[in-house]
Amino acid sequence: MDLTDPDADLPVPLPLRVQALSVGFAGRAVLDGLDVTARRGEITAVLGPNGAGKTTLVRCCTGLVRPDGGRISVLGGPPGDRRSSARVGLMPQSTGAWSGIRAGELLRYLAGLYATPQDLGLLVAELRLEPLLRTPYRRLSGGQQQAVNLAAALVGRPELVFLDEPTAGMDPHARRATWSLLERLRSAGVTVVLTTHAMEEAAALADQVFILDRGRVAVAGTVAELTRDGQSLEDVFLAHTSLPAGA
Numbered sequence: 574m575d576l577t578d579p580d581a582d583l584p585v586p587l588p589l590r591v592q593a594l595s596v597g598f599a600g601r602a603v604l605d606g607l608d609v610t611a612r613r614g615e616i617t618a619v620l621g622p623n624g625a626g627k628t629t630l631v632r633c634c635t636g637l638v639r640p641d642g643g644r645i646s647v648l649g650g651p652p653g654d655r656r657s658s659a660r661v662g663l664m665p666q667s668t669g670a671w672s673g674i675r676a677g678e679l680l681r682y683l684a685g686l687y688a689t690p691q692d693l694g695l696l697v698a699e700l701r702l703e704p705l706l707r708t709p710y711r712r713l714s715g716g717q718q719q720a721v722n723l724a725a726a727l728v729g730r731p732e733l734v735f736l737d738e739p740t741a742g743m744d745p746h747a748r749r750a751t752w753s754l755l756e757r758l759r760s761a762g763v764t765v766v767l768t769t770h771a772m773e774e775a776a777a778l779a780d781q782v783f784i785l786d787r788g789r790v791a792v793a794g795t796v797a798e799l800t801r802d803g804q805s806l807e808d809v810f811l812a813h814t815s816l817p818a819g820a
């Protein structure tokens with residue numbers, strides 16, 4: 574697989590460029606010639622039915638899954654590159670890693686790993702984490718763990734951040750707080766790539782939307798472009814995607 578920088582000749586490389594990505598598990602194609610890009614200071618939403626390959630895409634982009642084919646450029650280098658990994662944030666869909674550590678200790682520990690971490694007080698205020706800081710991670714509710722995971726992904730002040738279903742399980746207060754935070758990040762020039770099943774989230778936030786189906790991009794564009802015929806984003810999603818296998 575060729576992981577050299579395909580953007581080397583561009584004046585300002587895209588923070589993320591995925592070309593013809595293919596991944597198979599046990600002989601079954603999960604990603605099958607996927608092309609996705611993200612522009613600097615924009616929010617890019619990746620939508621798709623269950624099993625469409627969204628998490629696999631995120632895992633490839635962060636060096637956790639090695640693709641079978643295609644090219645990926647992350648901040649001008651290969652995914653998982655040690656030279657850029659401190660500039661890339663990841664909020665996975667779930668993490669069993671933290672267990673007994675208190676939320677506040679976790680965030681302080683992670684902040685200590687970076688030369689110029691995000692102001693923790695600001696993150697805590699924005700995500701309303703103050704009441705949770707002394708609670709062991711495993712005792713947090715699902716939505717509370719999501720909020721801590723989001724803070725953990727942002728504490729290193731990443732230039733590019735991958736958020737895998739960031740608001741899944743969050744109540745409307747937490748979801749709106751998360752949206753505001755993502756809008757602030759965008760204003761600060763951070764590139765955000767998020768997966769979501771929430772059409773209103775993509776419609777409210779995304780500068781670019783990629784709708785995946787069976788491991789490929791079925792349709793992509795701005796929300797205005799995709800909904801130009803008066804359809805809702807959900808209508809477009811339903812028209813361009815198939816029922817998940819086994820449904």
Ligand SMILES: Nc1ncnc2c1ncn2[C@@H]1O[C@H](COP(=O)(O)OP(=O)(O)OP(=O)(O)O)[C@@H](O)[C@H]1O
Nearest residue numbers: 598599603621622623624625626627628629630666
């Ligand atoms: N490590 C793995 N080994 C085998 N199969 C895998 C592995 N990881 C993912 N898959 C399969 O790849 C397919 C795509 O999974 P993925 O998690 O990328 O989908 P998704 O679009 O994120 O789905 P969801 O919306 O349900 O989170 C699924 O059929 C899944 O079972």
